[in-house]
Structures are given as C-alpha cells and as structure tokens.
Amino acid sequence: MTGMALATAVLLAGCSTTSQTTDLITVDRAQGSEENISSLTTVINANPQDPEGYNVRGSAYGRAGEFNRALEDFNRAIQLNPQFYQAYANRALVYRNMGKPVEAANDYNRALQLNSNYDVAYIGRGNIYRQAGRNNEAFNDFDKAIRLDTTDGRAYHNRGLIYQTRGQHAQAIEDFSKAISLSPSSAEPYNGRAVSYLALNDDENAFADINTAISLNDKLAESWTNQGLVYETRGDKARAARSFSHAARLDPNYQPAKDGLSRTRSS
Numbered sequence: 001m002t003g004m005a006l007a008t009a010v011l012l013a014g015c016s017t018t019s020q021t022t023d024l025i026t027v028d029r030a031q032g033s034e035e036n037i038s039s040l041t042t043v044i045n046a047n048p049q050d051p052e053g054y055n056v057r058g059s060a061y062g063r064a065g066e067f068n069r070a071l072e073d074f075n076r077a078i079q080l081n082p083q084f085y086q087a088y089a090n091r092a093l094v095y096r097n098m099g100k101p102v103e104a105a106n107d108y109n110r111a112l113q114l115n116s117n118y119d120v121a122y123i124g125r126g127n128i129y130r131q132a133g134r135n136n137e138a139f140n141d142f143d144k145a146i147r148l149d150t151t152d153g154r155a156y157h158n159r160g161l162i163y164q165t166r167g168q169h170a171q172a173i174e175d176f177s178k179a180i181s182l183s184p185s186s187a188e189p190y191n192g193r194a195v196s197y198l199a200l201n202d203d204e205n206a207f208a209d210i211n212t213a214i215s216l217n218d219k220l221a222e223s224w225t226n227q228g229l230v231y232e233t234r235g236d237k238a239r240a241a242r243s244f245s246h247a248a249r250l251d252p253n254y255q256p257a258k259d260g261l262s263r264t265r266s267s
Contacts, residue, residue: 036060051080055087062094070094085114089121101128119150126158135162153183160192169196187217194226206230221251228260240264 040057047053058073074091077084092107108125111118126141142159145152160175176193183189190213197206207230213223228243241264247257 033064037064049080051077051084051087054080055084055090058087058094059090062090062097067094067098083114085111085118085121088114089118089124092121092124096124096128101132104128117148119145119148119152119155122148123150123152123155123158126155130158130162135165138162151182153179153181153186153189156182157186157189157192160189160196164192164196164199167199169199172196173200185216187213187220187223190216191220191222191226198230203230203233219250221247221254221257223247224250225254225257225260228257228264232260232264237264 037057037060040053040060044050044053044057054073054077058070058077061067061070061073071091071094074087074094077087078091081087088107088111092104092111095101095104095107105125105128108121108128111121112125115121122141122145126138126145129135129138129141139159139162142155142162145155146159156175157179160172160179163169163172163175173193173196176189176196179186179189180193190209194206194209194213197203197209207227210223210226210230213220214227217223224243224247228240228247231237231240231243241261244257244260244264247254248261251257
C-alpha cells in the first residue's frame with residue numbers, strides 16, 4: 001500500500017468512528033448508581049421547587065442510560081425555570097443519544113437563545129451538524145466555542161476533524177494537539193492527529209500517536225485498524241493482520257478492519 005493510499009484508508013477509518021464518540025453520553029456507574037440517584041432524590045424531596053436538583057438528577061439518569069427518566073427531570077427543571085439554558089443543553093444531549101437530532105438541535109438553539117456565549121451548546125450543535133454532513137455550519141459552531149475560550153477539548157478535536165476532511169492537515173494537527181492538552185486521557189484526538197501525520201508522510205509520529213491511543217483505550221476498533229494500516233504500509237503483513245483481526249473482534253461490523261484483514265490474510 002502506498003503512503004497516499006494508506007493516508008486515505010486511515011482517514012476513512014477515522015471518519016467511520018470518531019464522529020460517534022465526541023460527545024455522546026457514556027455510562028458512568030458511579031454517577032448513575034442507585035445510591036447516587038437516591039441521594040439526589042432526597043435533595044429534590046427537600047427542595048421540590050429547585051430546578052437545579054432535577055437538572056443534576058437528570059444528568060445522573062442519563063449517565064445510567066435511563067433516558068426517559070432523564071427527560072422527565074429536564075422537563076421539570078425547564079418548567080420550573082424556563083431560562084435554564086443548561087437544562088436545555090443537557091436535554092439535547094439525551095435526545096441525541098436517543099437518535100433524535102431534530103429535537104436535540106432545537107434544544108441547543110433554545111439554549112443559545114438564552115445564552116449566546118454557552119460553549120457547550122455550540123459544541124453539541126456542531127456535532128449534530130457534522131453528523132448531518134453540514135460541515136461548514138459545524139465548523140462555525142466549533143470555531144465559535146473556541147473563540148469563547150472554551151476549555152472543552154471536543155471543540156478543538158471536532159474542528160480538527162473538519163480541517164482534516166478539507167485536507168488542511170497542519171491546522172488539524174494543531175487542533176488535535178490542543179485537544180490532547182485539554183483532554184490528555186482521551187484516545188480520539190491521538191487517532192485524529194495520527195491520520196493527519198500519515199497524510200503528511202510522518203510515519204513515526206503517526207505510529208506513536210496510534211499506540212498512545214491504544215494505551216489509553218484498547219477497546220477502539222479504529223485504533224487497532226490504524227495500527228494495522230501502518231504495519232501494512234511497512235510491509236509487515238503478519239502484524240498488520242493481527243491488528244486488523246483484533247479490531248474486527250472489537251467491532252465485527254467495522255468495515256475498514258474487515259477490509260484490512262481481507263487484504264493482509266490473502267497476501
């Protein structure tokens with residue numbers, strides 16, 4: 001595989017997954033535990049007219065994957081305080097996890113009407129735009145969050161992904177590096193930066209980033225696929241096949257891993 005073909009393959013692999021991992025709710029057993037929710041319910045019972053209690057418990061329900069209960073709490077928080085822009089943004093994230101992007105976008109829009117400087121809502125809405133292929137609008141939202149001096153690494157990571165699709169890899173690397181500085185334990189920006197390094201034929205830095213991504217989270221099929229692609233371009237088909245095989249076990253439906261495995265096993 002040539003360097004250009006490798007960069008293209010890795011870019012396609014990255015785009016297959018990173019769009020799904022930038023701001024979705026992840027299950028957090030501590031925040032979503034029965035004990036924590038019970039404690040939050042006690043607070044609500046003591047202060048039933050305080051919208052903040054419902055907002056916090058709604059976030060806990062979201063972390064537990066109990067989205068309908070989360071929606072009930074955010075609805076109650078907004079009913080008690082129609083100006084509660086954070087609750088709109090939190091409800092938007094739940095809607096996005098439920099596969100309801102229109103409802104999510106409406107809530108982000110409402111949050112921004114109430115507070116035009118709320119970086120979280122720009123990042124959330126930007127992700128919806130990006131998944132819909134509306135990259136220019138997404139870029140503007142991420143850029144706005146960055147100009148508001150956000151400390152949320154997702155804004156830089158997501159803007160970097162758009163720079164990457166535009167072939168502006170130097171700018172993408174700069175954004176991924178900033179995302180890493182803000183979120184050093186996140187694997188995704190390392191994978192993103194690796195793709196741009198490969199596009200610039202910087203194999204060593206790309207491989208280092210891929211392996212760092214694996215050390216941070218060894219459950220991402222994207223990372224193992226990217227590792228396999230580097231091994232493949234180096235001519236090490238055996239190691240490449242092992243990496244692709246591991247990626248395919250993690251996600252049997254991940255096409256870049258299956259394609260890589262087919263190429264290297266048949267060689």
